[in-house]
Amino acid sequence: MNDIEIAQQAKMDKITEVAAKIGLDSSQIEQYGDYKAKIKLPVGSQKTKGKLILVTAINPTPAGEGKSTVTVGLGDAFSLLQKKVIIALREPSLGPVMGMKGGATGGGYSQVVPMEDINLHFTGDMHALTTANNTLAALIDNHIYQGNQLHLDQRRVQWKRVLDINDRALRHVVIGIGGVTQGIPREDGFDITVASELMAILCLAKNLADLKRRIGQIVIGYTAEKKPVTVAQLGVTGAISLLLKDALKPNLVQTLAHTPAIVHGGPFANIAHGCNSVLATRTGLELADYTLTEAGFGADLGAEKFLDIKAPVLGKTPDTIVIVATVRALKMHGGRAKSELKTEDLTALRAGYANLQKHVANMKRYGIPVVVAINRFTSDTTAELQQLQELCAQDKTAAVVADVWAKGGAGALELARKVVELSAEEHTFKPLYKADAGIKEKIEQIVTQIYGGTEVVYSPKALRQLKSFAEFGWDRLPVCMAKTQYSLSDNPKALGAPKDFAIHVREFVPKLGAGFIVALTGNVLTMPGLPKVPAANGMDLSDDGTVSGLY
Template identity: 55%
Template sequence: MDQTSARRIDPNSDAAIAGSVTPFPIEDIAARLGIPANGIFRYGPYKAKLAHDYVRTLEERAPGKLILVTAISPTPAGEGKTTTTIGLGDALARIGKKAAICLREPSLGPVFGAKGGATGGGRAQIVPMQDINLHFTGDLHAISAAHNLLSALIDNHLYWGNALDLDTRRISWRRVVDLNDRALRQVVVGLGGAANGFPREDGFDITVASEVMAIFCLAKNLEEFEARLSRMVIGQTRGKRMVEAGALKGVGAMLALLRDAFQPNLVQTMEHTPAFVHGGPFANIAHGCNSVIATRSALALADYVVTEAGFGADLGAEKFLDIKCRQAGLTPAAAVVVATVRALKMHGGVAVKQLGTPDVAAVRSGVANLARHVENLQKFGLPVVVALNRFLSDTPEEIEGVRDALAPLGVSVHVCSHWAEGGAGAEALAQEVIALADRPSAFHTLYPDALPLREKIETIAREIYRAGEVSFTAAAGARLAEMEAAGFGRLPVCMAKTQYSFSADPALRGAPSGHVLPVREVRLSAGAGFVVALTGDVMTMPGLPSVPAAEGIFVDAAGVIGGLS
């Protein structure tokens, strides 16, 4: 037996905690929401997909109340947004509410990179944890295959005569893989002679940044999915006319690869609350929300649906509200902003190694980041509550410092212990959420459709990031003008920005203001229905860290996977 197979799973790890619970059969979880046995397709005993035919029967039902969970700007100290989403859903179920949870599927890039898995932590997890963090039901593989099928069709079209007159210098459609691999950011394809096609520059994005993924998460049904895929712009002709994917006549084949994946996945929490886990766009480079079809299905089946948006509220929540809610006609009832005392200390200037030392002054300084996110959400007309995800090292004085700092905003702070106690540790938060959700909705988006694209970017930069100025490269400015002229000016904007700061500088923590936001490139996602603005050094293909998480993942002699977190 080699060293890898001799490893043992840490009994205190999230994987071990998740493994200590026996899930209910997935039919029982479906029955909690009134889903009949013929409304699901089983993927083993604990995973299922909602059947397309059943999903269509839900379209006319009155929706439940949608609760958005978001967070402060992320730090290495950890915030626990997914854990809080799960804990809140469990808490709502514990107090007798018909609740469901909507999350994104983990990408293999972070699982093997720096972040790890995305199934929660402690006693607030979704299961089967290992399945979900790895291949799950194969959705991300299907998205990769469909995306790369279109890539192959483009090069095949060039090889067989290029009837569409595509300019090989202006092909914007790249390839994807669901891993972090910086060596693939820029590549040359078609080398090796005439039999292999025409050499040209190309590149890879991570699958979760694919426009196919964005469409997967924004389409309401198969018919709309196909229409959106057809509208994707793959490049330009030598006369600079935009060419759509539909012209290559491969969209039907792409949809065939995606048909089963497009059915929402149903799993459960450790406390057996139903959870829909579907779609997985990153919030720093994409729109960062789970699929519309899963969210709408959950709203038709439950009275309260708790969902999360990726990274800090300046990214995931803004895109959830300005892109997903705008396109899907969703109206969130309340928002929860997650923070930890430890993370607030980091925003207040404390180094990671000193986070265990009480420091009320640093907490009060770091609350500026939390307050900024709260104020931003209030600009959308949303009632807000703060969930303070508690660590044992937190002192009463530090917690009181958070409450005092937020008092002028009229926002309550609930100390939560769901990581250790499950839903029982978030019951007070659940009661507050119910009270907020009962208020009449005043939700509105940040900007109107008619605002020009450049002004939409400037509005987000000014109102959400508190930038003093937005600088556009000449190429970005010209591309925006080109998009406006082509009739895409009414689309919302999807900002690609570092998740670690309100600015484009990941080292600038806290609540900076007056900075310059540099927009270096803009990309049209015509099928998804938004324009992507890339700022600073943000990459659509991440790289691995010096010590990737993959080094700690193993399979023991019994076939059990360890090292996932």
């Protein structure tokens, strides 16, 4: 059976029963049918009493890594060990669901359900974000049309419209054409919703008051004199916050094994900070003894941003980091083609191990215990699995095989026991950079220490922006690197662990509401495109309402 068929055969608990497992009664949740709910805020004591486990991975490949699948399976294993656990995941974006990646609810017998709902419209959070973002865009253009009291330079409007689907045709557009009653013509563009600053704000806000504060700080553009203009100056902070008041509440669902799961927020890790909401993670830490969360793409992106951007806001660093790897993916990093991965190849595995080795060293550099989860595929041979464990052992890293797709939580019991053991160890967190370091210094640390590069090359535009940021007092903010997920470098074709490369920063995007500066590197795009044969081509709906082709 495929993923959706397994999910459709599941017998789910009522969401009130799931809530009761973590100490919430019906008055503390808002039900969206029988199997979904939003958690009313605040909950618990607002003290982060539980252990935090961060699940990350090697650089992704077409071979598949299964980070979400391992996270869900590991959570179910904790349940089997009678541990009070909550899984905290990101919400899927319709862009990848309809495009190339597919859904983001795990796989096999390690899934969160209802799978179709979560992967499609869920509780409407993505639509609320899209509407709030585009409402702000409409208010900006209306302000310009109605006299432009703030003297916004229409050539320097920074706020883009968004859509939660991959649509390359909308990357660069012209709006306001058609005559004097149609608005002021200007160049514009669309980002994907998950790249919106509002998504980042939703995922970093501590409460409604913090949400409003952050929205008010958004820089929407500049005057002709290059002075920043904010949402607060536009006078619409309250209206935009109002559209997000329900989206701010974390969503509660369950796994196939009925483990409570909070699925909330969904910023991409290659163009945003790649972590689920602070409120979701805090809720888990308040209500459970163990909270398992993940960060998007490889550890060079999602995990670095979790540790350097999210953790300071959360007020808690991970007690253990789990790095997911597969034999298949490491053989691709070692030079094998996707069509050749079912054939045993210890040489390619050894070569590709360099990618995993670099990620492990990076995470250990933060002073946090690390364990490698080898996500087992049916084509993996005993010799390959043993070799990978031996390679990790040589670097004094625990590596445990997890068979979660086929066996669910039962396939991750050994991994769960190891995580419990490591989480009990004393450790001291070591930040990558000082909070008050300059932008260039922070980027240099990320590039040299995490990516393994040797230098950073800035475009003339980026250098001019850095000068302006210093004048505005923005030069000490955290940095969110927008970079290809497929490589440690900014070249998606440079697999494994490339050396002696430069990272090219072409432009910065200040996101004052989110509280960081985005550095756009290489050719990374904030509005992806669809592949030649999108996943949408294989989806269907029967006359009785049964969904197929959603994986």
